[in-house]
Amino acid sequence: MNVTTTATTNRHTIAVLVDNEPGVLARVIGLFSGRGYNIESLTVAEVKAVENLSRITIVTSGTPMVIEQIKAQLSRLVPVHKVSDLTLEGPAVERELALVKVAGKGDKRVESLRIADIFRARVLDSTNESFVFEIVGDTGKLDAFIRLMQPLGLVDVSRTGVVAIARGAEAL
Amino acid sequence: MASNQLTGAEILLKALVDQGVDEIFGYPGGAVLPIYDVLFQQNAIRHILVRQEAGAVHAAEGYARSTGKVGVVLVTSGPGATNSVTGLTDALMDSIPVVCITGQVPTHLIGNDAFQECDTTGITRPCTKHNYLVKNVNDLARIVHEAFHVARSGRPGPVVIDLPKDMAIASGTYVPPNRVGHKSYAPKVKGDLDAIKRAVELMAGAKKPIFYCGGGVINSGPAASKLLTQFVRTTGFPCTLTLMGLGAFPASDPQFLGMLGMHGTYEANLAMNQCDVMICIGARFDDRITGKLAAFSPGSKKIHVDIDQSSINKNVRVDVPIVGDVGHVLEDMIKVWKSSQAKPDQNALKAWWKQIDQWRARDCLKYQQKGDIIKPQYAIQRLYEATKHLDDVYITTEVGQHQMWAAQFYGFEKPNHWMTSGGLGTMGYGLPAAMGVQIAHPDALVIDIAGEASILMNIQEMSTIAQYRLPVKAFILNNEYMGMVRQWQELLHGGRYAESYMASLPDFVKLAESFGAVGLRAEKPGEVDDVIAEMLKCDKAVIADIKVDKKENCFPMIPSGSAHNEMLLGPGDEAEKPVNEDGMVLV
Numbered sequence A: 001m002n003v004t005t006t007a008t009t010n011r012h013t014i015a016v017l018v019d020n021e022p023g024v025l026a027r028v029i030g031l032f033s034g035r036g037y038n039i040e041s042l043t044v045a046e047v048k049a050v051e052n053l054s055r056i057t058i059v060t061s062g063t064p065m066v067i068e069q070i071k072a073q074l075s076r077l078v079p080v081h082k083v084s085d086l087t088l089e090g091p092a093v094e095r096e097l098a099l100v101k102v103a104g105k106g107d108k109r110v111e112s113l114r115i116a117d118i119f120r121a122r123v124l125d126s127t128n129e130s131f132v133f134e135i136v137g138d139t140g141k142l143d144a145f146i147r148l149m150q151p152l153g154l155v156d157v158s159r160t161g162v163v164a165i166a167r168g169a170e171a172l
Numbered sequence B: 001m002a003s004n005q006l007t008g009a010e011i012l013l014k015a016l017v018d019q020g021v022d023e024i025f026g027y028p029g030g031a032v033l034p035i036y037d038v039l040f041q042q043n044a045i046r047h048i049l050v051r052q053e054a055g056a057v058h059a060a061e062g063y064a065r066s067t068g069k070v071g072v073v074l075v076t077s078g079p080g081a082t083n084s085v086t087g088l089t090d091a092l093m094d095s096i097p098v099v100c101i102t103g104q105v106p107t108h109l110i111g112n113d114a115f116q117e118c119d120t121t122g123i124t125r126p127c128t129k130h131n132y133l134v135k136n137v138n139d140l141a142r143i144v145h146e147a148f149h150v151a152r153s154g155r156p157g158p159v160v161i162d163l164p165k166d167m168a169i170a171s172g173t174y175v176p177p178n179r180v181g182h183k184s185y186a187p188k189v190k191g192d193l194d195a196i197k198r199a200v201e202l203m204a205g206a207k208k209p210i211f212y213c214g215g216g217v218i219n220s221g222p223a224a225s226k227l228l229t230q231f232v233r234t235t236g237f238p239c240t241l242t243l244m245g246l247g248a249f250p251a252s253d254p255q256f257l258g259m260l261g262m263h264g265t266y267e268a269n270l271a272m273n274q275c276d277v278m279i280c281i282g283a284r285f286d287d288r289i290t291g292k293l294a295a296f297s298p299g300s301k302k303i304h305v306d307i308d309q310s311s312i313n314k315n316v317r318v319d320v321p322i323v324g325d326v327g328h329v330l331e332d333m334i335k336v337w338k339s340s341q342a343k344p345d346q347n348a349l350k351a352w353w354k355q356i357d358q359w360r361a362r363d364c365l366k367y368q369q370k371g372d373i374i375k376p377q378y379a380i381q382r383l384y385e386a387t388k389h390l391d392d393v394y395i396t397t398e399v400g401q402h403q404m405w406a407a408q409f410y411g412f413e414k415p416n417h418w419m420t421s422g423g424l425g426t427m428g429y430g431l432p433a434a435m436g437v438q439i440a441h442p443d444a445l446v447i448d449i450a451g452e453a454s455i456l457m458n459i460q461e462m463s464t465i466a467q468y469r470l471p472v473k474a475f476i477l478n479n480e481y482m483g484m485v486r487q488w489q490e491l492l493h494g495g496r497y498a499e500s501y502m503a504s505l506p507d508f509v510k511l512a513e514s515f516g517a518v519g520l521r522a523e524k525p526g527e528v529d530d531v532i533a534e535m536l537k538c539d540k541a542v543i544a545d546i547k548v549d550k551k552e553n554c555f556p557m558i559p560s561g562s563a564h565n566e567m568l569l570g571p572g573d574e575a576e577k578p579v580n581e582d583g584m585v586l587v
């Protein structure tokens, strides 16, 4: 079949190992914007200081043909060492961290603390009328927590975006 | 200064020499003066002074495509860099190896909106294969060597080196090329043998096969064209080429079906539509080829050889992908073909050829040269007849109808003799490209088959051509229109010719003379041969102004968004097959 307009769109988490050099992130982001691919989340940080390597984790979505293109396009960037589709290549664990600020008094304040406890969120900062919670989990868990905080005085959210790694002994 | 220390400018020049560079195309300015100062004091590299930086990049492209070497460009910061952007994009789209060195404001001024500063690496990131900003003079030699490696290996393309002025002046250490490897960049040249075996199996079982080959064969080098020719002849299969692939298989070979695609031949497109096995080698299923995707060769199994993984399954799903270099893969494929003693069904092949011959009998490129007006096709056909016996003829083109007629009516027997802007379709490409070809091949006949509108986009390069006494021939099919635009307006916009008439054209004969070239003109069919003969005799640059039919359209044509079997074959067809709405939005 030549056309994939009927194919379904799936969410993929892709890990990319790159040289930690100026412009490398711009190359990756430019590729996505220039070719009209989705970015749901993107994180980057140096992971091997000696070899000067950074790891980029991208959550994207597309038809199988588009996902294949994204991986091929990433692979041909000169500073890219490795591209791995964690969604396809066996089980992987994904985590995201969020800092969630909730302001309020009285019952709402107590309720927010109670929910934070259920979600195993930690209190990083508290004043008489606010908390900053730290919560770690998959994207769905963070979304649920933030939704529950909404009526309880949610004022600010900062999220890291997804980081992911394959299960088992193998390295990227 | 320690004795093994050189300035950045000296390191740059030494690295270029070590990369085998003989000529560079450029234009000076403040940010590159230290480099020009070093250029001035040496003889190993000749600098060709163009008249606009776009001309430099197209010249480098022509140089590269006709030699297989990397074309080199040197321009200043700011406007010098921005003027090269069109050429860089052109080289990216057509996979042409170019290294472009751009001057930059000194490091400490970057980001300050300094005089003639622009974010060159930012601007050129999407239009280069890779780019570098030099921040330490000790990295410069490595970067230059790496840039050449990246430009010419794998899928070739343009690479920019942005060099701040202080880096050109600072001193550092030189490293020679062989000490430079690359950590992450390693294109795969050998194809997977199992995939090659599966491809051969498919081919051996084919009843209606076709080779569809493209620019990747040219990129792979002349040996790949030889292998392709050998393999096509061994199999007895028909072969069609893209615009970028012309010359990869001899046009005179009876197995050649002509170019395919939007303005390709009836037989090539119908054979693509009806085939049962398609062997795509170094071509990228461009939309000019596929037309309406849903109707593209619906019944075929597809084999695709390409060095760039991202070309595979981009537009069209294929059954047997083979990632590798054309030359390497063909070598293995021929071996496997021979050792497996593949013997396709001869009766089926005979029937297939019979069908193809019936399509051929439509004579889709026919036109009538009668009356007093020169048909553009006739002019090219006469040019071809007058030059085909010559050994070394290079044809460049501008963009438009004349380009398509050149592709249809000029026969290319070998690779690297045809340079055209295919992917970007850049008007103004042909004249500077011809200049670059002529620099690389001083004794060859180099002809730019031009449109009167396109050639004006880089006409200033006539001055460069004069300075270096390049005997470039510009053969203008002058229809006084942006003919290709006019054709689409006729087809899609009710004949409302908005802004496509070329008013106030120069007198091209006088224009030629003003640049010290020879101007010739043909106005009647009977004058065409004489003008061609005179042009070929002339050892100077020539502009031949061939006044052709203003109303002629280029056929066959598959309108955008249509299927291969919905081709328009001539003027009569337009009314009967109106273009659908989906097609209207396409380019």
Ligand SMILES: Cc1cc2nc3c(=O)[nH]c(=O)nc-3n(C[C@H](O)[C@H](O)[C@H](O)COP(=O)(O)OP(=O)(O)OC[C@H]3O[C@@H](n4cnc5c(N)ncnc54)[C@H](O)[C@@H]3O)c2cc1C
Pocket: B093, B094, B095, B154, B155, B156, B213, B214, B215, B216, B217, B219, B220, B241, B242, B243, B244, B245, B259, B260, B261, B262, B263, B264, B281, B282, B283, B284, B285, B286, B288, B289, B305, B306, B307, B308, B311, B324, B325, B326, B327, B399, B400, B403, B404, B421, B422, B423, B424, B425, B426, B484
């Ligand atoms: C006005 C106009 C009309 C046009 N009409 C037509 C038309 O009718 N027909 C037509 O064919 N074109 C036409 N074109 C050109 C068209 O736009 C494309 O440029 C062209 O079809 C692409 O050619 P290609 O597929 O050979 O790919 P190229 O652009 O030449 O790409 C080469 C492919 O080969 C691969 N490759 C490179 N090096 C190697 C190697 N060493 N080994 C293996 N693979 C390699 C690359 O990765 C790439 O996928 C037209 C252009 C213009 C401006």
Ligand SMILES: Cc1ncc(C[n+]2csc(CCOP(=O)(O)OP(=O)(O)O)c2C)c(N)n1
Pocket: B398, B399, B400, B401, B402, B403, B425, B426, B427, B450, B451, B452, B453, B454, B455, B477, B479, B481, B482, B483, B484, B485
């Ligand atoms: C730089 C640029 N601008 C615009 C176009 C769109 N365009 C494609 S063909 C064409 C007309 C070319 O006219 P001419 O050179 O006279 O060639 P003809 O079609 O008449 O043979 C135009 C404007 C283009 N390809 N390139």
Ligand SMILES: [Mg+2]
Pocket: B400, B451, B452, B453, B477, B478, B479, B480, B481, B482, B483
């Ligand atoms: Mg014209």
